[in-house]
Amino acid sequence: MINVLRDPTDRGIIEIQDDAKDIGDSLIGRINNVFDTNAKYHSVYVHTGTDENLALDTSGVVSGKGIISTVYTMPLEDTESMYSKISALLIPKIIRDSGGFYETAKNLSKESKSAVTFSMIPRENSFLYQLKLSVFYSDAASIDVISPLEFLKTDSLQRSNYFANGFYPLNSIVQVVVLSQNSTVNEVKGNIIPTQVVDGDKIPTELSINGWVFDPESGNMIDGRYLFGQDFSVNKNDLVFTLGSASAEQTPTDTLELDESIIVLIIVVAAGAAAVFFFKGFKKKV
Numbered sequence: 056m057i058n059v060l061r062d063p064t065d066r067g068i069i070e071i072q073d074d075a076k077d078i079g080d081s082l083i084g085r086i087n088n089v090f091d092t093n094a095k096y097h098s099v100y101v102h103t104g105t106d107e108n109l110a111l112d113t114s115g116v117v118s119g120k121g122i123i124s125t126v127y128t129m130p131l132e133d134t135e136s137m138y139s140k141i142s143a144l145l146i147p148k149i150i151r152d153s154g155g156f157y158e159t160a161k162n163l164s165k166e167s168k169s170a171v172t173f174s175m176i177p178r179e180n181s182f183l184y185q186l187k188l189s190v191f192y193s194d195a196a197s198i199d200v201i202s203p204l205e206f207l208k209t210d211s212l213q214r215s216n217y218f219a220n221g222f223y224p225l226n227s228i229v230q231v232v233v234l235s236q237n238s239t240v241n242e243v244k245g246n247i248i249p250t251q252v253v254d255g256d257k258i259p260t261e262l263s264i265n266g267w268v269f270d271p272e273s274g275n276m277i278d279g280r281y282l283f284g285q286d287f288s289v290n291k292n293d294l295v296f297t298l299g300s301a302s303a304e305q306t307p308t309d310t311l312e313l314d315e316s317i318i319v320l321i322i323v324v325a326a327g328a329a330a331v332f333f334f335k336g337f338k339k340k341v
Contacts, residue, residue: 093130160188163190166208213288225282228282246264265286
């Protein structure tokens with residue numbers, strides 16, 4: 056998908072689609088050459104709202120209402136080979152050879168229900184690249200004990216050796232998002248990092264401590280982010296937390312089976328200033 060902003064001078068759906076296709080066609084040849092793909096034109100999609108972003112997995116500043124997507128398709132390639140191909144082109148060898156999150160994702164790419172997504176997000180003077188590996192688990196719809204590393208098929212998660220010689224607290228993050236019916240975090244096996252609220256965002260006050268930051272920690276969406284602090288790895292049991300009902304009738308130790316929960320687990324390696332986006336407001340504090 057090549058996403059462009061709609062030209063306000065375009066009149067009518069045909070002109071809008073033709074202009075978007077012209078831009079896409081001017082780029083797809085170079086994209087095919089770089090990524091060794093054979094994508095062919097399929098269609099042009101006009102975004103009329105923001106809901107489509109979730110279904111189409113679009114991201115970045117060029118997404119949502121007012122955006123035109125030129126869609127190109129290519130023969131299906133297995134996730135493992137596509138992940139290796141794209142990462143070899145985009146990720147320096149020193150990072151690919153340093154284990155950590157990269158190696159965990161590489162192992163997951165062998166799963167039959169895995170998928171890889173690559174995005175180039177334009178910024179003012181550069182591009183932000185995102186390489187995502189996801190796996191769908193159809194049997195995880197009802198769950199109250201969240202054990203993130205079970206989904207990653209590993210007993211421990213290590214940071215990349217690339218970060219072994221310094222203190223980079225925002226460059227290795229585990230993020231867990233749970234969408235369910237009005238639940239709350241009841242029990243956490245690991246640490247909870249002290250936080251403060253800055254401009255409406257809960258941010259850590261001490262980055263040298265390993266542990267969780269939950270914001271929010273109850274409601275229809277729970278967003279938890281685990282920071283390694285000065286540790287190099289985390290064990291399976293240290294990341295476990297329990298969900299329960301957010302209703303007033305239940306005590307903090309009550310748990311229940313959550314219906315139709317959606318769990319999104321993200322392991323993030325961010326470089327340089329891009330890391331501060333995972334904790335908006337922290338940059339204002341330092």
